[in-house]
Amino acid sequence: MRPHTRRQVLAALTGAALLAVTAPAGAVPAPSTVPAFSGDFYWGVAASGFQSEGHAPDSNWTRYIDSHPHYDRYQNSVDFHSRYLSDIALAANMGVNVYRVGIEWARVQPQPGGWDEAGFQFYDAVIDAIEAAGMRPMLTLDHWVYPGWAADLGGWRNPGMVDDWLSNMRKVVDRYASRDPLWVTINEPAAYMLNEVRNGALPVTEIPVMQDRLASAHNTIYDYIHRVRPGSMVTSNVAYIPAVDPAVNGAMLELIGSRLDYLGIDYYYGMSPGVLTEYTAYAAEALWKLPLQADGIYYTLRHFSRMFPGKPLYIVENGMPTENGLPRADGYTRGDHLRDTIYWIQRAKADGMNIMGYNYWSLTDNYEWGSYTPRFGIYTVDVLNDPSLTRRPTDAVEVYRNIIRDGGVPPRYLPTRTPVTCSLVDPPASCTDPVTLPQG
Numbered sequence: 001m002r003p004h005t006r007r008q009v010l011a012a013l014t015g016a017a018l019l020a021v022t023a024p025a026g027a028v029p030a031p032s033t034v035p036a037f038s039g040d041f042y043w044g045v046a047a048s049g050f051q052s053e054g055h056a057p058d059s060n061w062t063r064y065i066d067s068h069p070h071y072d073r074y075q076n077s078v079d080f081h082s083r084y085l086s087d088i089a090l091a092a093n094m095g096v097n098v099y100r101v102g103i104e105w106a107r108v109q110p111q112p113g114g115w116d117e118a119g120f121q122f123y124d125a126v127i128d129a130i131e132a133a134g135m136r137p138m139l140t141l142d143h144w145v146y147p148g149w150a151a152d153l154g155g156w157r158n159p160g161m162v163d164d165w166l167s168n169m170r171k172v173v174d175r176y177a178s179r180d181p182l183w184v185t186i187n188e189p190a191a192y193m194l195n196e197v198r199n200g201a202l203p204v205t206e207i208p209v210m211q212d213r214l215a216s217a218h219n220t221i222y223d224y225i226h227r228v229r230p231g232s233m234v235t236s237n238v239a240y241i242p243a244v245d246p247a248v249n250g251a252m253l254e255l256i257g258s259r260l261d262y263l264g265i266d267y268y269y270g271m272s273p274g275v276l277t278e279y280t281a282y283a284a285e286a287l288w289k290l291p292l293q294a295d296g297i298y299y300t301l302r303h304f305s306r307m308f309p310g311k312p313l314y315i316v317e318n319g320m321p322t323e324n325g326l327p328r329a330d331g332y333t334r335g336d337h338l339r340d341t342i343y344w345i346q347r348a349k350a351d352g353m354n355i356m357g358y359n360y361w362s363l364t365d366n367y368e369w370g371s372y373t374p375r376f377g378i379y380t381v382d383v384l385n386d387p388s389l390t391r392r393p394t395d396a397v398e399v400y401r402n403i404i405r406d407g408g409v410p411p412r413y414l415p416t417r418t419p420v421t422c423s424l425v426d427p428p429a430s431c432t433d434p435v436t437l438p439q440g
Contacts, residue, residue: 030438034346036407042136042357043404044098045091045378046317048143048187049107051366052080057119058148059106060155064199064370071370078364078381079389084126090379090391091363092133095404098182099130100138100316100359106147109168120175127179138182138316138359141169141221144192144369155201156210162217169221177229184264184316185218188239189252195369215255222259237264237316240300242271242293242425253307262356263304266317270296271424287374288323292332294340295419299430301348301355312354315345317361321374325365325382332417334378335399340415346408347435360400364391414438 054076056062065071080087091099101123108119130137142165146155150164158164169185186192193210196202202210218236225232236256241248270293297318304313320337322328338360349355365377372383378400379391403409414437423430 026433028351028433028435030436031347031350032438033411034343034408034413035350035411037346037349038407041355041407042098042182042314042359043096043400044100044135044138044357044359045094045096045363046100046138046359046361047080047102047363047366048140049102049104050077050143050145051368052078052362052364053104053107054079055081057104057106057110059104059145060148060151060199060201061145061369063148063151064201068199068370072367072372072384074367075383077367078383080364081122083389085129087363087391088126088129088133088135092135094397094401097135097404098138098357098359099133099135099363100140100182100184101126101130102140102143102145102187103172103176104145105142105150105165105168106145108172109147110149111147112149112164115168115171123176127176127181131179136182137176137179138184139172139176140184140187141172142185142192142217143187144195151201156196156213157202157206162213162220165217166220166224169217170224173221173225173228177225177232180229180232182262182314183225183232183234185221185234185236186214187237188266189214189218189236190241190248191239211252211255215252218256219259222256233261235260235262235264235314235316237266239266239268239317240303242269242296242300243427245303245426257308260308260311262312262314263308264314264316265300265304266361267297267300267315268318268320269293270420272420272422273424286323288321288328290321291330292320292337293420293423293425294337294415294417295344295435296423296425296430297341298344298348298435299423299425301345301353302351302429303426305348305353310354312356314355314357314359316359318358319361319376319378321376323375324373325375325380334394334396336416338396338399338403339409339413340417342403343409343413343415344435360396 050061065074103123109115127137193207197204222234225234238249269290301313318341320334345355360378362376364379365375365381368374378396379393381389381391418437419435
């Protein structure tokens with residue numbers, strides 16, 4: 001049986017939420033046109049270090065793979081470590097102006113108290129290439145991977161983990177703050193904790209302990225970044241979970257909400273009464289069969305706009321999975337899903353929400369935390385069957401290029417799929433105050 005990926009675990013949580021809601025009471029007025037984004041909007045692509053780099057040093061995740069025979073073998077993933085120049089060029093050719101990467105702790109500090117200059121030089125070269133291509137780097141400090149020596153000490157169960165984490169992250173900040181990147185401290189804290197549990201590194205009873213330590217790490221490095229470079233933009237991105245997000249992310253956001261210069265949001269799946277059984281059936285084993293709901297990103301943005309009035313919102317991750325790169329059974333193409341999603345983001349912006357950027361997850365397919373089967377890449381790569389690791393463009397490459405060139409979809413664009421009736425993405429508001437499309 002295929003082990004759960006991060007998004008399968010989170011989707012399963014959503015599927016468990018059988019919520020009762022009232023019938024729609026009103027509707028968000030639908031404008032006949034949607035305005036384009038201004039020239040300072042961030043259009044990006046996203047990746048993580050371990051998932052794409054290959055040539056992985058000893059870490060908690062290399063050990064998880066070794067100890068789980070049903071996980072796909074990592075090999076060298078899509079080998080971003082050797083191919084970063086050509087991958088960055090692919091992004092630049094679409095007109096992207098932000099490129100998200102991770103600075104892997106395991107690569108730059110392979111031993112306690114000792115840093116590897118060669119590891120830092122790799123990231124120097126990556127950031128140089130991003131900037132040379134006219135893009136701003138978005139740097140993730142922790143995308144769920146820590147050194148093997150930190151795992152030996154107990155990982156996040158170790159009371160000294162926060163100090164060890166900060167010791168490394170201060171080195172990273174000191175080295176790269178002058179580049180003025182967009183910072184992401186900790187990727188999807190709730191999913192991070194769940195993955196530590198599913199891999200046997202953390203008892204479920206200690207989730208609150210890890211959460212407190214992650215919050216302390218974020219808050220402390222946030223303050224440090226601002227001491228080193230005032231005016232920096234720092235976030236921790238949250239994976240939005242339809243129907244149950246306050247229960248999943250609420251406590252963490254209470255702990256770190258005062259130290260977020262912008263809110264990073266990851267959105268993938270929707271929720272409505274008619275698809276609850278599909279979540280139950282597919283969340284654990286077939287991520288690519290989960291129903292997509294592009295209009296749900298509007299409700300997600302509205303939810304956080306109300307939670308953090310005026311704060312800039314950045315969609316740090318959004319995309320769609322396919323099974324080994326095959327067409328989806330529902331016929332939804334990657335290009336159509338991208339256009340539909342951007343339409344709803346433009347609607348949200350037109351309705352006054354402070355949206356600063358959007359990243360497509362991901363530039364290429366990569367290692368989806370135990371499996372190469374779910375494919376999210378705008379360029380697809382068949383790691384298990386293609387030794388050349390050729391980057392093959394999907395239909396969304398040209399779509400994204402046009403969207404970036406034009407600042408969004410055309411003014412009178414209408415999504416290929418109508419809004420879901422009584423969405424449960426942000427209950428009850430997404431059911432009682434639904435979005436609509438213009439008539440006629």
